[in-house]
Amino acid sequence: MTTGTNKAALHRWNAAIWLVIALFSATQTVFVMRAEGMHHAWAALYVVQVLMWLPWAIATPPVLALAQRFPIERPTPITFGLHVIACGSIDLAMSAWTALLEVWLNPWAINASPGRFMPLWFDHVYNGIFQSVFLYAAILAAGYIVLSRQRLAQQQIDTAVLGEALTRAQLEALRRQIEPHFLFNALNSVVALIREGRADTAASTLVALSDVLRGLMDSSGRQEVALAEELGFLDRYLEIQKVRFADRLCIEIHIADELLSARVPCLVLQPLVENAIRHGIAKHAGGGSVRIAAVRANGRLDLSVYNDGPQLGDVHEDSGVGLANVRARLRGLYGDEFAFALRNANPGVEANVSLPYRAE
Structure with missing residues (x-):
């Protein structure tokens, strides 16, 4: 219109x-x-x-x-x-x-x-008919070009809007995926703490759980956040996981302060860390460590999540809904300008995400 x-x-x-x-x-x-x-x-x-x-x-x-x-x-x-x-x-x-x-x-x-008017009129009609056909065709051609450009621009806008809607839907799907099983595990940990008489720890765990759920709701509608905000949410998530795994889980974070303002996809680290804990630390009787790092090089931000648990087998544990959502959201946000890889390290497994560096 x-x-x-x-x-x-x-x-x-x-x-x-x-x-x-x-x-x-x-x-x-x-x-x-x-x-x-x-x-x-x-x-x-x-x-x-x-x-x-x-x-x-x-x-x-x-x-x-x-x-x-x-x-x-x-x-x-x-x-x-x-x-x-x-x-x-x-x-x-x-x-x-x-x-x-x-x-x-x-x-x-x-x-x-x-x-007289009538002879002049007929004379101009006869002499101007070819000029009129040419001008009419020129107007049609110009209108076709303009309309084609408008349609192309509208298609690009519609594609962008559809891509944003898809990315939002994937983010919401990831939130819905996080909440149920994580909530149940956290509540089970709280029940166990209460039975053990550790009321203070149970209370702090509930506060951390409340912060995590509030963070999920507060980030609704945002595709990117500062790395500092993403780490803040991850810290509250890991606080609850540490209650569950106790001394079996060791967390290391190696991120320079100057990278904290970098913009990253909302909830990009949590599924990577959750995957590392579920398929790495939880499968190892003695537990293990998870290392989170970020570096900036050549205009790009490289994020990595490493765990020293069992390596990937013939069937990779990278086909779950969480990691699939991460891939799809990265593609929706950055097109071909991102890279995602999950590979064996020596020892353990490392997930890497590379995306364009943008600061707030």
Whole structure:
């Protein structure tokens, strides 16, 4: 749908283009005739040559509207007939208008009277029909180009909106995936602490759980956050995991302060850490360590999550919903400008995410 602003811009461009055509045509006609030694009423002739283009300027917006309603690129007998009628009507209107101007102003100054209106009108209709067909076709071509550009721009906007909606949906799916099993595990840990008589630890765990759930809700709708905020959420998540695993879980974070303002996808680290704990630390009787690191190099931010648990087998543990969501969200946010890999280290497993560096 064409907005009021677009219509105003169209009218301005239409008036400007036809004014340039009118001035050029009038100037060329007068100068050529004067150079050939002709004698006419030059001022009147110049005015007539400028004003004669007025019907085309008036008719251009309706022609474009007709072309949009009945596209010439999909011809039918009705479409062809309507455009022929429109072109013929404009030729008749321009010829009548030009003849009327000549009767009023007598620009050729051949006789005291320029002649009768009807013969002048028919003469202009006959002599101007090919010019009218050419101009009508030019308007259709220009309208087709402009409409194609608008459609392409709208498709790009729709694609971007759809991509953003998909990324939001994936983020919400990841949140929904986090909440149930994590909540149940955390509550089970709290119950165990209460039974052991560790009420203070149980209370602090519930506070941490509340902070995690509040963080999930507060981040709703945001695709990117500062790395410092992402680490803050991860710290509350790990606080609960440490209650569950006690001394079996060791966390190391190696991130320089100057990287804390870097923008990263919301909830990008949590599923990587959860994957490391679930498939690495939880499967090792003696527990293990998880190392989280970030470095900046060549305009990129590289995030890594390493665990020293069992290595990946023939069937990689990288096909779960959480990691699939991470891949899809990274693709939605960064296109081909990201890299994600999960590979065996010596010993353990390391997940790496590389994305463009952007600071807040």
